[in-house]
Amino acid sequence: MTAAASAKEAAARSITGTEASLLELSRLIHANPELGFEEERSSGWCADFLDTHGYSVERGTCDLDTAFAATAGSGPLTIAICAEYDALPGIGHACGHNVIASAAMGAALALALLADDLGITVRILGTPAEEGGGGKILMLERGCHAVDLAQSEAKLSRQPCATSRPPAPLAPRCHGLTLRRMSGRWLPSES
């Protein structure tokens, strides 16, 4: 088995092992919809989840009460995954942010276990007010997205990113782009 295949298998095992608690979190957020910038309980549950699973969690990051940034690993390539958890006015979680939040937590657990092997730092960004409030924009402007790759779960679920540190079998790739290191940062390569 290749290193990439065994890493994927280990990731799948860790997610399967926490399936019940991930589903519970998703249903809890769904049953308690909160609008943008008011996601006190939803963001708190996600932050607690990461805290419990070994992440170093900064709550209220970027001067946003319902944002957080959680970090695991210390490798030179920093990968961010965005967790969304706000609901829509009047119709609750019709967009499925409860699922996006839980999927981000699952990816967080899997990546944290592999962080040392892959040479990555994992940053889970709790991004409030996706439904029109522009929470990610505020976080971007305030420096929270100072990472090499950032991805939201909605896109990850359709087209997974895989990465490992060269000269491992896979060069870092994301959405069809091969990355190369320039001036200390991973940037998309033309090839």
Ligand SMILES: [Zn+2]
């Ligand atoms: Zn949405």
